[in-house]
Amino acid sequence: MPYGWHRCERPPNQASPGKKARCDLPVEFHQANAHHLSCPDNTFDAVFCECTLCHLDIGQALKEMVRVTKPGGRMGIHNLCWQKDVPDTIQQRFAEVEKERPETLAGWGSWFDRMGLVEIRTVDKSQVYLRWVKEDKRRLGLFGQFKIILAVLKRWGYAGYRGIRESQQI
Ligand SMILES: C[S@@+](CC[C@H](N)C(=O)[O-])C[C@H]1O[C@@H](n2cnc3c(N)ncnc32)[C@H](O)[C@@H]1O
Numbered sequence: 001m002p003y004g005w006h007r008c009e010r011p012p013n014q015a016s017p018g019k020k021a022r023c024d025l026p027v028e029f030h031q032a033n034a035h036h037l038s039c040p041d042n043t044f045d046a047v048f049c050e051c052t053l054c055h056l057d058i059g060q061a062l063k064e065m066v067r068v069t070k071p072g073g074r075m076g077i078h079n080l081c082w083q084k085d086v087p088d089t090i091q092q093r094f095a096e097v098e099k100e101r102p103e104t105l106a107g108w109g110s111w112f113d114r115m116g117l118v119e120i121r122t123v124d125k126s127q128v129y130l131r132w133v134k135e136d137k138r139r140l141g142l143f144g145q146f147k148i149i150l151a152v153l154k155r156w157g158y159a160g161y162r163g164i165r166e167s168q169q170i
Pocket of ligand 1 (some may be wrong): 032033034050051052055
């Protein structure tokens with residue numbers, strides 16, 4: 001639940017390092033380990049986790065999300081999911097390259113069920129993702145894409161670039 005009016009230092013992933021972000025929302029940002037959140041039980045009306053759960057110990061992170069959500073509150077999770085028939089070898093390779101272990105849609109549903117959540121709704125939006133990638137490439141143009149490749153090579157070398165390509169193909 002947003003509270004107070006706070007000039008934030010840097011909302012996660014929203015501003016370049018070294019630049020101060022302006023924040024018009026009444027939100028305070030706190031950095032914490034998702035496995036051990038630093039707020040008391042039943043703090044929030046709604047809790048969201050954006051693209052992070054499959055980096056984590058899923059059971060422990062969900063337990064923490066449930067703990068800090070008020071009874072009757074809402075949880076929203078946006079994450080990758082495997083299609084049903086993806087071979088284990090590909091899932092294993094993705095875990096090596098990306099350090100992420102997505103579930104299938106049914107697998108996510110089963111986690112939420114086991115955590116005692118009710119009114120569970122799981123939706124596959126994979127088609128949206130493919131459209132985003134296409135739109136991003138069009139928006140960036142060839143030069144923009146080339147600049148990104150150069151930046152990746154400079155920072156992570158050819159192995160890093162190859163890892164990203166492989167992950168995109170998976
Ligand atoms: C794929 S990024 C998603 C970032 C952002 N939510 C987004 O959608 O752009 C996953 C993030 O999880 C963070 N992360 C990994 N382990 C974490 C942990 N134990 N507690 C909190 N954050 C963690 C990483 O630092 C990284 O920023």
